[in-house]
Amino acid sequence: MGNLLPFPIGLPCSPVGPRPPMKETAADRALRDATYDAAAEELRQFVERFEQLEVEKQTVADQQKALMAEAKARGYAPKLLRVLIAQRxxxxxDLAEEEAKLALYKDALGMGS
Structure with missing residues (x-):
């Protein structure tokens, strides 16, 4: 059987020859520019939202630091407070299992209470 296609396979052009490039119209340019502007605006909004969240995150971190400083000033150990917060x-x-294993390891090392 021969080739069933009316043109050879693998040629980079259509059966009737290469097509000339299409001309860009004013409507094409306007659509392209509007699409670009919309994408740029959306990108700007994402970046600004992220930057605002960074500011808020820093504000919260500063408040947490101040709170730990206040707790320390009242005689609490900030390191232990952080451990308690993480455990909560x-x-x-999972916590009970970890504490049981820790007690077992301490006993094995002669550090049991």
Whole structure:
């Protein structure tokens, strides 16, 4: 069987020859510019939102630092407060398992209480 296509396979042009490039109209340019402007505006909004979140994150971090300084001034150990806060976030079963393993390891090393 021969080639069923009316033109050879693998040629980079259509069966009737290469097409001339299309001319860009004023409507094409306007659509392209509007699309570009919309994408640029959306990008600007994402960047500005992210920057605002960075400012808010820094504000919260400063407030947390001030709170720990106040707790320290009242006699609490900030390091232990952070441990307690981290433990409160965890699942109770996972925490209990970790504490049991820690007690076992301490006993094995002669550090049990």
């Amino acid at each position: 976030k965890r699942d109770k079963d």
